[in-house]
Amino acid sequence: MSAAAPEISVVIPCLNEEEAVGAVVDQAWEGISASGRPGEVIVVDNRSTDRSAEVAADHGAIVVREERPGYGSAYLAGLAVARGDYIVMGDADETYPIRDLAPFVARLAAGDDLVMGSRFEGTIHGEAMPWLNRHVGNPILTGLLNVLFGVKISDAHCGMRAVRREALETLDLHSTGMEFASEMVFKAFRRKLRVSEIPIDYYPRVGESKLNRFGDAWRHVRFMLLYSPSWLYFVPGAILLVIGVLGAIALAAGPVTVLGHTWQIHSLFLCMFAILLGTQVVQLGIFARAFAYAHLGETDALVERARERLRLEHGLAAGGVLLLAGVVTLFVIFVAWAFDGFGALSHEYATALGFTAVAVGTQVVLGSFFLGLLTMRTTEPSRAVIVERVPVA
Incomplete structure (x- = not known):
């Protein structure tokens, strides 16, 4: 030794x-x-x-x-x-x-x-x-x-x-x-x-x-x-979200025929499911990366850039727009339905999209608040500066 x-x-x-x-x-x-x-x-x-x-x-x-x-x-x-x-x-x-x-x-x-x-x-x-x-x-x-x-x-x-x-x-x-x-x-x-x-x-x-x-x-x-939120959350969530959004856009006006097959409202329901699930999974990935950056000492260039450019209010605005669009769509459909004597609903596709917009908008608004909580610092270093010492008489 x-x-x-x-x-x-x-x-x-x-x-x-x-x-x-x-x-x-x-x-x-x-x-x-x-x-x-x-x-x-x-x-x-x-x-x-x-x-x-x-x-x-x-x-x-x-x-x-x-x-x-x-x-x-x-x-x-x-x-x-x-x-x-x-x-x-x-x-x-x-x-x-x-x-x-x-x-x-x-x-x-x-x-x-x-x-x-x-x-x-x-x-x-x-x-x-x-x-x-x-x-x-x-x-x-x-x-x-x-x-x-x-x-x-x-x-x-x-x-x-x-x-x-x-x-x-x-x-x-x-x-x-x-x-x-x-x-x-x-x-x-x-x-x-x-x-x-x-x-x-x-x-x-x-x-x-x-x-x-x-x-x-x-x-x-x-x-x-x-420790890999990109692969656990973002990749599968983004794939679901893109498929759901593209399908919903294609079906927004009603049934469409592609490759000799007519895709109807049941396909739209599947797209709604993909949008809702994809949004939740991507949001979990955002939460995971933000928490690791704020509390586990992980370096994350994407989170750092987002913190510089985005604020809680940006998330609230984006979610609020979606929520408002969904509520307005549903309100217009409800009024037309009421004038028709609450008979058979003739705007099934628009109704489905309206509810989806309300659900996603609500998730984004509440998720923005939760993200703000995750990244909140419990203590802030003091920035006090002694300007001048005044002698006590």
Whole structure:
């Protein structure tokens, strides 16, 4: 163990890895020695019921006990006590070549903020990765991350990675489960940090796997969707809205014949449904992005531009116009219906469009108020300036 202040901190989460953790700690010390920099090895004991903590300590590791379960919880605890400028992360089951950490540290020292290992660009030995994980699970999850967040990486869930200490504040990590791995990657890209990859070897694990293949995969997917309002809300909502509006315009004057088929009021009802549902979904996306920007510290160029150009009153005006148009349309139809003695309604299409305009206008008005509440700052910094100090007689 180095007596100098550590430049490198190797953080290793551990849950019942008595068989392997000692060897992993030794490999971490080998890697630190090969790098030529002082370092420390931190093993986060995540409620192990075997001798993992004792074995790690015997091999020179600092052992941190984290009672909250979860992969992310363990890493958050380890990162909180790590003192090095360069933090290397790896598992306690001998699957990753921790002794080869020097290139990761060199990349960080050269200016990268996050350096990822890539098992797919390197060598996967034997049965280290099950066929389903190798050819289905990991490619799909990495592909989703790349598509949803504009990430360009080959192995988003590799457990061996390194990060600069000063980048951790920018990343602002919170996830407590396996989705911690996804959070680190997409936030690094979203917040314009420098990210690179290094091919690594991947070995069969020692001991029993703790992964829940489908449960952990779903946690990753759920997390990515929650942090991707554009794909979860805007894309499907906008498609519904455009289809509904175009169809409603085409049917506004009555039945139309297209491709040899006559589209009547039942088709208009479907378009109304698409408009109403699309409006709600898009509105939820706006709320999500605004909340993330105002309260979660997320940067969002679109929200910033909207805040500069749009106010609550703009939303109220737009919703009010729709609401007024719908009310006027329905009022005219009602008056004509009353003069006809409340007989058969002869303006079915216009009536349907009038009710749709009222519903959408009401949503926009109330949604504008709710958006104003979401983006309201609870405290404002004081702008008071001392102009002159007057001595007291």
